[in-house]
Amino acid sequence: MRQNPERRAALLDAAIEVLAREGSRGLTLRAVDKEAGVPTGTASNYFAHRGQLLAQILRRTRERLTPDPAEVAGPLDTVELLRRLLGRLRREPSVQIAVLELRLEATRRPELREELSAFLAAELEANIAGHLDAGLPGDRQGVELLYFAMQGLIVDDLTVPALLDAHPVEPLLGVMVERLLPRRPAD
Template sequence: MTRNPDRRATLIDAAIEVLAREGARGLTYRAVDTEAGVPAGTTSNYFANRDDLLTQVAPRVTERLTPDPDALAGTMKAPRTRALEAELLRGTMDRISQDRSGYLALLELRLEATRRPGVRTELTKTMSATLADNIRFHLDAGLPGDETTVVLLYLAMTGLVIEQLTLPEALAPFTADGLIEALVARALPDD
């Protein structure tokens, strides 16, 4: 297999765009080659099979959605209150909204994981690690709430993100910001 890390990342990013636009059934080597603007056959030189390509998507989406460390450090200078938690959740929503394709590809990958055991195993590892990192960050930062609070916020935000990316009109007249504020107010203990 060819080992150019930049080319590999380009192909994975192209796969993310194809997944978001065409769904898992549209994810072919040819579609990825076309999206990436590379010669036909390039993707097959980097990924042994579709499952290999699919399992690379979730870690890349996670990487793309990770906050900028400098921006996060600035945000974390604030007191550890509900307001800070709401700001962090709004930041998550903003990053997801800016990388809509990434999250939609992740949703497609979740569906594909129900049909492909290998994809399910790898996606479970990635998502479990991400949740564990979120819990650790929350607790280490001294934010209000406990481990269960983080899981509940994660689950609620997952639902909100799905609605915002797929059927935002269904939430009208509610806004994402307003719902995040209400979620934090109800899920976290008083400051």
């Protein structure tokens, strides 16, 4: 298996675009080669099989969606953090659409389901720990509820944005945080 990290990242970025545009059925190593503009067979030098490609796409989506430390530096409230999260996702819709495709594919591939479940569980735990360690309002269960509420909002924002025309997101973010993460009396 090849180890050129820049080429691997470019192939994974191409795979994300194919997955977002064509869905899981359209994701082939040949389609990735074509999207990346590399000779046929290049992707197969980096990924032994489609299952391995799917697992590595998951990791690459997280790399692309992880905020720059400067973006989350300083004293930020939860609503502002959610606004910035939504902004990142809106700037890179194909990445989040690819994640949705991976979730759907996981319903048919037990090995991907297992990996996706472990990966998302670790991500959720990191989000909870980061929130609590930062001293932001709310408790563990509130952060869990906020995570799952945001997942639904993100899906609607990507798939049926007209639905949100009648329910603007900005005020909803504030209400979600206020209701799910009430300030503790000592806050």
